[in-house]
Structure formats: C-alpha cells, structure tokens
Amino acid sequence: MESQLDSGALFVSKQNQIIVAIVAVLLVGLVTVFGVGQNTVGTEGNTDSASENEIAQAPDAAGLAGTVAAGQDDDLGALESPNPLGEIVLGQADAPVTIVEYSSLTCPHCGAFHRETLPELTKKYIDPGLVKVYFRPFPFDPYATAGAMLVHCVSPAVRGSFLDILFKRQQQWIQAEQPMLALQGIAQQAGLSESDFVVCLKDQKRLDGIRNIQSRAADELGVRSTPTFFINGGKLEGNQPLAAFEKMLKPLLADARGAQ
Template structure:
C-alpha cells in the first residue's frame, strides 16, 4: 500500500518505470477515495486570481477563454467517483455549457496513487489536443487498467491505441520533471485550496466536493449564468 507520506513526497519525485508500477500497484492499494493530504484548508471559496495563477503544469482548457463560468476539477484517474462524473455528467456539461461558450473547464491532476500518476503522465505525453481524449478514455476504461495485477501492461495497450509507441511510453514514465510537476500540482491543490478528496470542483471559486449529477450541476450553474 502506498502510504500518505510517500505520496506527499511524490515518491521522491521519481520517474515511473513499468517495473515500479507492477511492484507498487495492486487492486488492494487503489482504493483512491481512502487517501488524503495533510494541510487541509477549510475555506469554501478561493480567490479566482490565486486559483488561476500558473502552476507547475500548464492548464488544459476546454471552452472559450472568456466564458462567464470557470470550472476547475481536481481528480484522480483511479477514483471511481471521478470516473462516474466523467461518464454521466461531463457529457452534459460539455454539450450544454462548454460547447455553447458558457463554461470554461480545466481538469487538474490530483493522483491518489502511483497508477493514477502514471496515467496522468501518459495523458500529458499524448500530444497536442490529446489530453482530454486520453483522460476520457482512461476514465471510461478505468476498471480495465486501474484495478488489475498488471496496470503497466494495460496502460501500455491504451497508450498504443492513442498512437504512442512502447519506447515513447517508457520515455514518458521515466520523465522525472513531469513526475515532479504532477506531484507539485497535487501538493498545491492540497495546501492552497484544501483538496482532500476527489473529485473536488471550483465553480467560479466556490468549492464543491463530490461527483455532481447533471441536476446538481444545473443547480450550481443557473444563478451564475442568470447574472
């Protein structure tokens, strides 16, 4: 089991090898919702300037830059509640709000275990315009790779389907800077914004924890879009 201290230290900001994934990941170690971060803040809203300030990694933005509502989601790719949101509510969010220019959406990395960290690294390495297609695929197929005895092999198969070679896959998981930047993104979320579970959303700065249903999403957005 990956303990909280090792997670907070970013596994020493070490790069991830396929051997490390096999050794450290198991179905028993991937109960994502169990993990938490030290240094929780209690604020229920955050300053938008602080929230949108550049971090260790550039944000991948969906939607119009001048959309009236900004949603920032902190998620883990091995989190079942995150997968449920992206399978059931996110399509509604995209069609009804993002594609119509009402919402700008940003997914930020908050991996709760080493396998989620590796998956996020692959999404970052996928290439221009492929981050969200890759994370969509990873959420949709979560049960096929996140909870297996050999997550490295399962992730390699997904990477190949996206056009990545095995050499590129290994190079990506051995990128120490990327590994450290993902750690820094998660640590900033915990320290500055009080993230201690996934998914956690900030809707124009308002903190909303837990997977939102389409109805709950509508309820949160209605007053903001009526202004």
C-alpha cells in the same frame, strides 16, 4: 526459433522490470506528498465520459484570471496559478464561467462524473460557450499518477480523447492483471511507443509537476477528496448530479449576462 523466443521473453521481462521500478518511484512520490501514501485524504462517500468535444491545451492560466466569485475565499492562488504541465481545457476560452476539476484517474467517482454528468454539462453549458472546464490531476496511487503523466506526454491533438478513454475504460485497465501494461496498451493507441512510454514515466520534471499541482491544491485549497470542483472559485465536492452544478452555475451565468 528457441533463441528468438528466449530473446523475446528476456525483452518482455526487462520491460516489466523497468515498469515495476517506475511504479516504485511513483509510490515514493505519493508518500512524499501525503506522508503515508494511502487514501486517507480521500475517496469516501461520493468522492474519491469526457465528451467527444475537443479538449485543447492552453499555454497558461489566463482563462482562470478573475474567476473567483464574490464572497468566496480570496486565498485561491493555486487555483489561478498556471498548471506547470500546461492546461487541459474543455470549452471556449471566453466562456464566462470556469470549472476547475481536481480528479484521480483511478477514482471511481471521477470516472462516473466523466461518463455520466460531464456529457450533460457539455451539451447544456460547454458547447453553447457558457462554461469551460480545466482538468487537473490529483492522483492517490501510482497508477493514477502514471496516467496523469501520460496524458501530458501524448500529442496535444489527442489528449482529450486519451483522457476520455482512460475514464471510459477505467475498470478495465485498473483491474487488469498488470495495470501498467494495460495502461501502456492504451497509450500506444494514442501514439506513444514503448520507449516513449518509459521515457515519459521516468521524467522527473513531469512527476514534480504532478506533485506540485496536488500538494498546492491540498495545502492552499483544502482539496481532500476526488473529484473536487471549483466553479468560479466556489467549491463543490464529489460526483454530484447536474442539478448540483446548476445550483451554482445559474446565478453566475445570470450575473455574467447582467454585466454585458
């Protein structure tokens, strides 16, 4: 019995060492992107639940083409370029208005948006087919980076619900004594085994994809805080109430109706 317990303890210890090593690698990645790896790029003021509707993965960014509103900056290449990891989209592909969200899974204002404002947007604009939302990662710490990688490792059929749970349980797993183990537990519920979890977070190509999304958004779109939204190319920063979104959405929807 003692030998079995010792063996189990050694396994857990080795697993923890692997996870700690992964966190260290992710931290180096953030330093590479931002120079210092601290939140100076962003979570001041009101910046920093996804609904139960299906969030589907799109193979490319075709749905983003032509979404730049008249009068907006034309230098939005990063916005219309495909997510190298595959898009995660809430809403119908032919919705006339597109919202691109850059967010961090550990950003409290991002969590508040997903729990409070997004359900309102979903009921009023997304479910009726008027708006679709693209979710793109902009992590500020290793835990948010790990979460973003894991979102793209779980089965496409559960990515939406997994993202939803990460935001809904945000404080629980972030404030856990060992956040990575808490994150692993949620990933396991989404179908990732312990070995899948480690393999996912050791995937350099996936990490590079996250870095690419983040650095291009910062360099080309001027994203400095989370959440940051682009509504048909128009920029909106922070966890804004529904009214702030509607101020931008209503003219765009009116134009779309007039063009029909």
